[in-house]
Amino acid sequence: MSNVHPAIQAFDPAVADALRHEEERQSEGLELIPSENYVSQPVLEAMGSIFTNKYSEGYPGKRYYGGQEFVDVVENLAINRAKELFGAEHVNVQPYSGSPANTAVYFALLNFGDTIMGLKLDHGGHITHGLPISFSGKSYKVVAYEVDEVTKRIDMEKVRALAIENKPKLIIAGFSAYSRSLDWKKFREIADEVGAILMADIAHIAGLIAGGALENPVPYCDVVTTTTHKTLRGPRGAMIMCKEKYAKAIDRAVFPGLQGGPHENMIAAKAIAFKEALDPAFKEYSKQTILNAQALSTELMNFGFDIMSGGTDNHLMLIDLTNKNVTGKQAQEALDFAGITVNKNTVPFDKRSPMDPSGIRLGTPAITTRGMKEAEMKWLARVINDVVNNWENAEKLAELKGEVKGVCSKFPVPGIN
């Protein structure tokens, strides 16, 4: 395999070695981190293309540097395809990643000290939705809503009561670790009732929405942000979609408010990923991703695993391992030994710490891209159960790793020979 990246191998064997080992890790193991996926060869090539050489501060047709005729072509392709995919009035494809995209929205629409309302981090929210130590938490007054202690679901009447009490300027609907569909219409009604701007952050589920498997929040929201990696299966990066009336403020906040030159190699890759997402095959992919998550969660519940809210409507699930007498960290490490990558995660109302929480988070976007289906989910649930029951048994974990490698060899990873 050492000649797979001949130019890197020749110049920098240390990086080439790490890259080769990472290719082995990605193809021989199972990737269950719900925010990860495998991009296609065309997306990979665009990211590594000479568009990286070009500076293009500004927007198509209004740039601060010369030589923009081809950069404008790819940026316009990305914008127009994103509009078609999500039915958005205005799209900015320049945000470097999801966190800068959210920051740009706040910078565009809020004054420092304004009140924002988002889902609490340990209830499934994201750090940029108002975690006290993050930029969002330090710059704005944060009112966090939670999931219900019994159902582990967001109770929209409680969201409404909190909004009426605190009159936030911005309500954020979105999550990184929540397995149920959000009621976009109800969020809109609450925002209207209290005069708030409504933002959806669909970083995790954008691909499922683009593929038509989940309801699209764009018609209901003033602003929608998303990463372009995760289920959308594009390059690392993000975009902001908004109603025309916010277009100018959003564009100005991204550049020059927050960023300088856009990464046009990534924007070219976004354009390609959006073309892929417009293809009918992507509908199948997004549907199968959810079917796989539902099959996996059902099988795991049959083994006695405590899935938060009792199942999933999307690509992910959160498992409280307390009844299995293993912590999230112990399970994550044991699964790693067996070639299965997951992340430890706090569960709502967790009594343990984020560094060693009670749960793990699993998702199916990456394994669905490899072509796995319900039959593999049944197998996978059995393997996960075996790992958790034998988390201290190195011999057994090594044996399971062999089994995982065998199954993985039948499901090639895009972009890896």
Ligand SMILES: *Cc1c(COP(=O)(O)O)cnc(C)c1O
């Ligand atoms: C992943 C994620 C982000 C941030 O994305 P980065 O690209 O990691 O900065 C923002 N919001 C939500 C809900 C996410 O899940």
